[in-house]
Amino acid sequence: MGITERKNRDKQDLKQRILDAAKLLFTKHGYEATSIRKIANVIEFSPTTIYLYYRDKNDILYALHQEGFKMLGTSFIDLGKISNPFERFKEMGRTYLKFALDHSDFYELMFIMKEPIQWLDEDACASDKWQEGINAFDSLHNTIIDCQKEGYFKDQDSKLFSLFVWSTVHGLCSLSLHGHFEQVVKGKKLDIHPDKILESAFENFLDLIDRLK
Amino acid sequence: MGITERKNRDKQDLKQRILDAAKLLFTKHGYEATSIRKIANVIEFSPTTIYLYYRDKNDILYALHQEGFKMLGTSFIDLGKISNPFERFKEMGRTYLKFALDHSDFYELMFIMKEPIQWLDEDACASDKWQEGINAFDSLHNTIIDCQKEGYFKDQDSKLFSLFVWSTVHGLCSLSLHGHFEQVVKGKKLDIHPDKILESAFENFLDLIDRLK
DNA sequence: GAATCTACTTAACACTGTTAATAATTCCAA
DNA sequence: TTGGAATTATTAACAGTGTTAAGTAGATTC
Numbered sequence: 001m002g003i004t005e006r007k008n009r010d011k012q013d014l015k016q017r018i019l020d021a022a023k024l025l026f027t028k029h030g031y032e033a034t035s036i037r038k039i040a041n042v043i044e045f046s047p048t049t050i051y052l053y054y055r056d057k058n059d060i061l062y063a064l065h066q067e068g069f070k071m072l073g074t075s076f077i078d079l080g081k082i083s084n085p086f087e088r089f090k091e092m093g094r095t096y097l098k099f100a101l102d103h104s105d106f107y108e109l110m111f112i113m114k115e116p117i118q119w120l121d122e123d124a125c126a127s128d129k130w131q132e133g134i135n136a137f138d139s140l141h142n143t144i145i146d147c148q149k150e151g152y153f154k155d156q157d158s159k160l161f162s163l164f165v166w167s168t169v170h171g172l173c174s175l176s177l178h179g180h181f182e183q184v185v186k187g188k189k190l191d192i193h194p195d196k197i198l199e200s201a202f203e204n205f206l207d208l209i210d211r212l213k
Numbered sequence: 214m215g216i217t218e219r220k221n222r223d224k225q226d227l228k229q230r231i232l233d234a235a236k237l238l239f240t241k242h243g244y245e246a247t248s249i250r251k252i253a254n255v256i257e258f259s260p261t262t263i264y265l266y267y268r269d270k271n272d273i274l275y276a277l278h279q280e281g282f283k284m285l286g287t288s289f290i291d292l293g294k295i296s297n298p299f300e301r302f303k304e305m306g307r308t309y310l311k312f313a314l315d316h317s318d319f320y321e322l323m324f325i326m327k328e329p330i331q332w333l334d335e336d337a338c339a340s341d342k343w344q345e346g347i348n349a350f351d352s353l354h355n356t357i358i359d360c361q362k363e364g365y366f367k368d369q370d371s372k373l374f375s376l377f378v379w380s381t382v383h384g385l386c387s388l389s390l391h392g393h394f395e396q397v398v399k400g401k402k403l404d405i406h407p408d409k410i411l412e413s414a415f416e417n418f419l420d421l422i423d424r425l426k
Numbered sequence: 427g428a429a430t431c432t433a434c435t436t437a438a439c440a441c442t443g444t445t446a447a448t449a450a451t452t453c454c455a456a
Numbered sequence: 457t458t459g460g461a462a463t464t465a466t467t468a469a470c471a472g473t474g475t476t477a478a479g480t481a482g483a484t485t486c
């Protein structure tokens with residue numbers, strides 16, 4: 001009964017501690033291990049206490065999903081150093097890819113799963129609930145506009161082109177993470193190591209885009 | 214107590230009836246409504262009976278996922294009539310898109326969700342468990358090879374190019390189905406109706422690919 | 427000191443997938 | 457025809473899930 005022991009410790013920042021516990025379970029044991037009761041167990045509180053700080057399980061998942069966007073955002077910071085816009089564009093793609101592979105659970109939460117943002121639709125003021133996602137998209141969009149200033153894909157509508165690039169890279173990540181590439185390539189005698197398919201397909205995509213200059 | 218009434222009816226093809234019930238619930242009320250107990254309720258059998266015909270819930274989902282590939286396969290049949298390979302290629306994409314929109318729950322099961330094929334990895338002879346998916350990919354791959362014979366994207370590796378095309382179209386479908394396009398486009402004053410974003414982005418993609426001739 | 431308010435807990439509801447044990451039925455050989 | 461085995465379906469239960477209602481200590485305020 002760790003409850004009495006816990007009471008001797010500080011009781012502040014409980015909302016943050018709940019989120020930390022959720023993040024711990026989530027990163028360590030994946031989505032299915034992250035239940036309200038298990039989170040409660042980690043922070044040594046009753047499960048119902050969590051409902052005093054988060055309205056839903058979805059609310060927690062949404063907070064985690066924001067954490068994910070923070071992580072992606074920080075890994076985007078260094079891209080500002082790259083002055084050549086097309087080089088920045090390419091490196092942005094590689095960064096996105098690396099994030100998806102390194103933090104696949106978060107990627108799942110942010111871009112693949114339906115859960116954490118489906119109830120936002122019901123919400124009246126849900127327009128800015130995916131603001132982090134929109135910001136990430138803007139980073140891409142702005143980079144593409146910069147590329148166009150230097151003559152790249154200049155006959156393209158920048159927004160539709162951004163959607164296209166995002167779709168391709170997301171499709172690559174999503175299909176790869178769920179093992180579909182492995183399945184498809186198996187027995188096809190593709191002379192690429194299974195782990196390198198994603199990378200090869202992406203670099204092939206960059207080559208292809210390069211030709212649109 | 215419908216059990217005694219049911220006993221007077223034929224008891225054959227129970228495995229199929231389970232699948233039909235699952236399909237009914239799945240198409241009518243979505244994924245979360247498709248529980249073992251609800252399926253059992255529909256066919257008027259005890260929940261545990263289902264385990265005599267399917268080892269898992271995943272096993273049922275996998276069967277449903279195969280049904281989905283059957284549906285996709287039949288909607289691909291008419292494509293054979295199109296002799297021009299590049300026209301066939303484009304129409305194949307539109308068919309894929311339409312399938313994703315018209316049967317979004319099935320699309321989810323076949324290409325987005327992790328569930329129905331994750332345990333296949335553990336299986337020793339899991340190599341051909343996603344055969345339907347591989348077949349679909351082959352249709353694309355063959356069409357692309359035909360296109361190359363006519364001079365389209367001839368400097369491309371056909372397999373990597375197929376992966377690229379699939380990724381793009383899947384990315385478009387996946388992001389669109391989960392409402393991410395809507396989110397991103399909202400407030401960006403894109404002069405396209407929200408429902409038409411997917412279509413526009415796809416046609417834009419086709420135009421772009423056309424230029425690789 | 428009594429009332430109120432806050433933070434938290436216990437108990438419970440209605441589900442979920444799944445398994446063990448049991449009953450009913452069918453089949454097949456002696 | 458009868459008895460045992462095998463098949464088929466059932467009930468009961470386990471361990472888990474998200475979530476809510478009701479109750480209880482402890483601090484705060486009047």
